[in-house]
Amino acid sequence: MKDTHESAAEENTTDLMAGKRITLDEMAVELAGIELRLRQLARAAEVPATPVELADDIENLRRTATTVREMSKRMGFLARIVEGDVPLAAVFSGTNAPWGAAARGTDRTDYGGPAIVPTEWQLIRLAQDGKRATAAGRETTTYPAAMDGVGIGWESKTAQARRRRERDAAVAVEVLRSTCERCSAGEGEHCRTKNGRVSEQPHTGRLREAEATVDARLGYLGDNPVAVPDV
Template identity: 75%
Template sequence: MRTEHETPAETDTADLRAGKDITLDEIATELGAIELRLRQLARAAETPATPVEIADAIDSLRSSASSVRELRDRMGFLSRIVEGDVPLATAFPTGDPWGVAARGTDRTDFGGPATIPTMWQLIRLAQDGKRVAAGGRETTTYPKAMNGIGIGWESKAASARRRRERDAAVAVEVLRIACEKCGASDGQQCRTAKGWASEKPHVGRQREAEGTVDAALGYLGDNPVAVPDA
């Protein structure tokens, strides 16, 4: 399902990955291609076919290319981490564990247990891991620390997108249901006691629409029962 602002081209990502899901290595490679293309475009824009001074646009292209390059390098480093090439600290400076070891822990700082670490946490663990290894102390690797974690996992961005898709579907479904409270029929918005149209449907109508959509999408209340293709 596409959201209101997505285009078919935007959702067609098959050419970005060799397998079912894109790897960090593939992301880094794609970012490298984007960076090069931006720099090529900036160079080509120096001699446009018509006499228009677009120096600001050229500077913007090169600035964007630099930002993409930084992200490319970061994704490249993360790809080495997840492949197990980079030694990592077994815990954060606070002593809090991460990955499998963080299951069931109560981490009060930084948003709770780092069972699924963020990219910034992994980079910090790599920095600390280098110092730990230099001191002769034990380190770990991403594959070892994350063994068994990730099956059925969904990123925050994907969850937010699916939530927007669900809410958009509910908004459409609401208008297909007659409202027992105010008598609004198919295609009509709910109305107040004074007859004013409202973008907020009555609770019963909203609840019925949510139930229909959630059953179709595999949701249980506000939470997905299963992640598609996980």
């Protein structure tokens, strides 16, 4: 289970955004600030208060700062894309496969399904293709136009995975709050095998009961959230 103190700290993100969700522009600015802080820390580490050679850590800090700077620039470019400032190709080059709202109902097995919600790298590629399309006089689109109506209730794969881990952790706690009808394990006790050995794998009935309780509390339907607030 995750450390609760660390989890609480990670969840405190209100100072990073003006609204309910962080914008790409806010991410770009925050990352630029982190890059500067890392470089300042590397510079300060050149002359620590006690004689300890920190050359390796200084180099690592500067390498990390370079990576963060690249991310900041990418977020800044993506911010321009989502604002509609950058022309984008209407389809993926080489496949003529649509994306965004136009990809609804399409079947692109070779690409794992339609790219209704494009990745950052797909957007950058679409921007590159859009630049060439503009020069050739071909049709282009913009992110707002292509994504019109897409995103209501959307949740990233990373957020889904995190919510799944949180759900599984809650189920593990809930299991020990109930008794097991199969092996008579009481509250706070793990289930036991037929030969009396302790097992961290609960019997199916006890697990099912815990899952139902947690899912009702968290708003889940099986493995999936019933609804993601549109904020």
